């Protein structure tokens with residue numbers, strides 16, 4: 001497949017999240033990135049998805065504040081030893 005040919009919005013836009021998640025093979029990755037380099041709206045979507053993904057991953061890397069687990073289980077009326085984190 002010719003990776004220099006623009007795949008178009010209809011092909012690139014649905015694959016942007018997969019691109020950011022590293023789920024595309026090198027050819028698909030080159031097609032989507034190549035399209036985003038030429039398309040303002042897909043490039044904007046790529047920026048949004050990359051920003052949100054990085055912020056979400058950073059938030060998940062942080063441990064929750066002390067007491068959050070106990071508060072959630074108390075509000076659900078479930079014993080805190082019901083399930084222990086891995």
Ligand SMILES: [Zn+2]
Nearest residue numbers: 008009039042
């Ligand atoms: Zn586009």
